[in-house]
Amino acid sequence: MAPTESQTGTIGKHLPLDLTSLMAMQVQRATSQETIEALLDESDRPFLPLSYRFMQLRDDQDKGVPGPLAAFVTAHNNRGLHQYLLAHAAASGGAFEVTRDSRVWARALGLAEDKESSRAAVSKGWRWLERAKLIRRDRRGRLAQITLLSDDGSGRPYQHPSKQKPRQSFIRLPYAFWRQRWHEKLDLPSLAVLLIGMSLDRNFILPQSHVQRWYGISAATLSKGISGLRHHDLIAVTRTPEPAPLAPEGFRYVYRYTMREPFHRRVLSKKKVEEGE
Numbered sequence: 001m002a003p004t005e006s007q008t009g010t011i012g013k014h015l016p017l018d019l020t021s022l023m024a025m026q027v028q029r030a031t032s033q034e035t036i037e038a039l040l041d042e043s044d045r046p047f048l049p050l051s052y053r054f055m056q057l058r059d060d061q062d063k064g065v066p067g068p069l070a071a072f073v074t075a076h077n078n079r080g081l082h083q084y085l086l087a088h089a090a091a092s093g094g095a096f097e098v099t100r101d102s103r104v105w106a107r108a109l110g111l112a113e114d115k116e117s118s119r120a121a122v123s124k125g126w127r128w129l130e131r132a133k134l135i136r137r138d139r140r141g142r143l144a145q146i147t148l149l150s151d152d153g154s155g156r157p158y159q160h161p162s163k164q165k166p167r168q169s170f171i172r173l174p175y176a177f178w179r180q181r182w183h184e185k186l187d188l189p190s191l192a193v194l195l196i197g198m199s200l201d202r203n204f205i206l207p208q209s210h211v212q213r214w215y216g217i218s219a220a221t222l223s224k225g226i227s228g229l230r231h232h233d234l235i236a237v238t239r240t241p242e243p244a245p246l247a248p249e250g251f252r253y254v255y256r257y258t259m260r261e262p263f264h265r266r267v268l269s270k271k272k273v274e275e276g277e
Contacts, residue, residue, distance in 0.1 A: 070216025
């Protein structure tokens with residue numbers, strides 16, 4: 001009995017495909033960047049709202065102390081920070097949750113999605129974020145459902161900073177961070193300083209003697225981060241002499257920093273602030 005057309009797998013009437021030909025075909029898969037773009041497009045907003053409290057909390061005396069960001073830096077968890085930021089951006093809607101196959105997250109993070117080790121790395125990342133009380137992980141069928149928790153690491157349910165009482169300040173990490181591939185260009189120190197810098201006014205000061213106490217990063221990390229941002233022309237630095245009576249020379253140099261586009265601090269109208277933009 002002769003094989004039917006469906007059994008031989010012919011394309012049209014002239015190109016029979018045997019098993020060897022099928023195995024040799026190259027499947028066109030989505031790239032990491034295309035996957036990130038799709039996740040961002042579904043969020044239906046142009047930026048990630050990240051509370052200032054992710055970078056710095058306030059103690060009982062209203063003094064600045066390190067926020068959850070410090071734990072990523074201390075643990076050298078660069079991938080975990082990127083996984084958190086991307087999940088945060090993707091988790092839009094009233095429930096602030098996102099459900100995707102682990103292979104989608106692996107591909108978005110630049111891992112080989114067909115490898116078991118990559119899927120295990122994604123799961124390990126979720127566990128780390130769970131322990132940091134930044135997400136809650138549930139199951140929806142065979143998929144992990146990721147729900148945002150408060151940016152401050154308290155474990156409380158997530159609320160948009162503008163909807164909290166009292167209203168919380170937040171940075172607007174533009175999707176240009178991913179679309180212009182800064183997530184690939186910036187190392188962990190540079191990304192940490194970028195997030196901190198976006199929470200501060202123009203011409204901010206970050207003394208090396210205070211940065212550990214304020215943000216939980218070392219002076220060496222600060223220096224490396226600023227150097228990385230300067231290399232990419234993402235931060236402006238000015239140095240001005242100021243009187244210092246106890247210094248041998250009678251003055252000292254003070255360094256001030258300002259973030260540059262696309263990460264500069266925007267000035268919003270009152271209407272936009274009230275709308276939580």
